[in-house]
Amino acid sequence: MSSQKIDLTQLNPEQLTVVKQQIDQELQHFTQSLHALNMARSKFKECIDDIKTVSRDDNANQNLLVPLSGSLYVSGKIQDNKKFMVDVGTGYYVDKSAEDAIQFYQKKVDKLNKESLQIQEIIKEKNQSSLAIENQLRIAAIKQHEQMAAAQKS
Amino acid sequence: MSAEETTQKYTKLQGELEELIVARQKLETQLQENKIVSDEFSSLKDDATVYKLTGGVLLPVEQFEAKGNVEKRLEFIEIEIKRCETNIKSKQQELEVARSELMKLRSQQQQQQQQ
Numbered sequence: 001m002s003s004q005k006i007d008l009t010q011l012n013p014e015q016l017t018v019v020k021q022q023i024d025q026e027l028q029h030f031t032q033s034l035h036a037l038n039m040a041r042s043k044f045k046e047c048i049d050d051i052k053t054v055s056r057d058d059n060a061n062q063n064l065l066v067p068l069s070g071s072l073y074v075s076g077k078i079q080d081n082k083k084f085m086v087d088v089g090t091g092y093y094v095d096k097s098a099e100d101a102i103q104f105y106q107k108k109v110d111k112l113n114k115e116s117l118q119i120q121e122i123i124k125e126k127n128q129s130s131l132a133i134e135n136q137l138r139i140a141a142i143k144q145h146e147q148m149a150a151a152q153k154s
Numbered sequence: 155m156s157a158e159e160t161t162q163k164y165t166k167l168q169g170e171l172e173e174l175i176v177a178r179q180k181l182e183t184q185l186q187e188n189k190i191v192s193d194e195f196s197s198l199k200d201d202a203t204v205y206k207l208t209g210g211v212l213l214p215v216e217q218f219e220a221k222g223n224v225e226k227r228l229e230f231i232e233i234e235i236k237r238c239e240t241n242i243k244s245k246q247q248e249l250e251v252a253r254s255e256l257m258k259l260r261s262q263q264q265q266q267q268q269q
């Protein structure tokens with residue numbers, strides 16, 4: 001993102017409004033991204049929990065219902081509750097043991113955690129900029145008001 | 155060219171530039187996804203079975219084949235990104251030209267009105 005520094009006191013109210021609009025837009029964009037990241041993260045966490053549950057020894061010969069459609073099921077049995085097929089993206093799937101599968105998802109969760117923190121940092125920064133500009137706008141408005149009052153008096 | 159035509163051309167160019175930028179973002183998403191897959195493949199155990207989702211079925215594929223496929227796709231996407239970026243640059247230049255033309259016409263109009 002733009003790292004150039006702008007002296008807010010040098011800008012007129014019109015410019016300030018434009019800059020504020022821009023920053024607010026960016027802020028919205030980042031907030032949306034953060035939301036999407038958190039959604040993805042909770043999905044991966046769910047996967048980890050699912051693997052842990054299914055691979056438990058007392059679930060080895062568990063019957064389960066296999067969904068054929070949204071409302072149609074047949075009963076089935078897990079052949080091997082220690083083996084999972086993981087979607088690695090772009091249509092590829094890989095056979096993995098329970099441990100490897102958990103590790104795979106954990107890595108993804110960790111990565112998302114890191115990115116989520118980064119975005120939170122950016123959002124904080126943008127929020128501060130937005131507030132600073134708002135402040136500057138208020139000061140400019142007061143100044144204008146005073147000038148107008150002074151002009152009327154004289 | 156009349157001011158109206160120039161304005162139309164300018165908005166058209168703006169729309170085209172926006173389309174290109176969307177395409178560029180899409181390519182970036184694909185690049186990132188393929189990179190993740192490539193990373194995953196490189197840390198795969200030699201005996202791990204890889205499947206490819208083709209239509210409605212999972213077909214087992216050889217690991218080296220899958221790896222080669224993803225590498226090729228990465229190369230292709232990178233070329234596409236380069237192409238897209240040159241397009242964006244030339245479109246931005248076109249837009250810049252149209253913008254200055256528009257400004258010139260507007261100031262001419264203003265002068266005429268003042269006279």
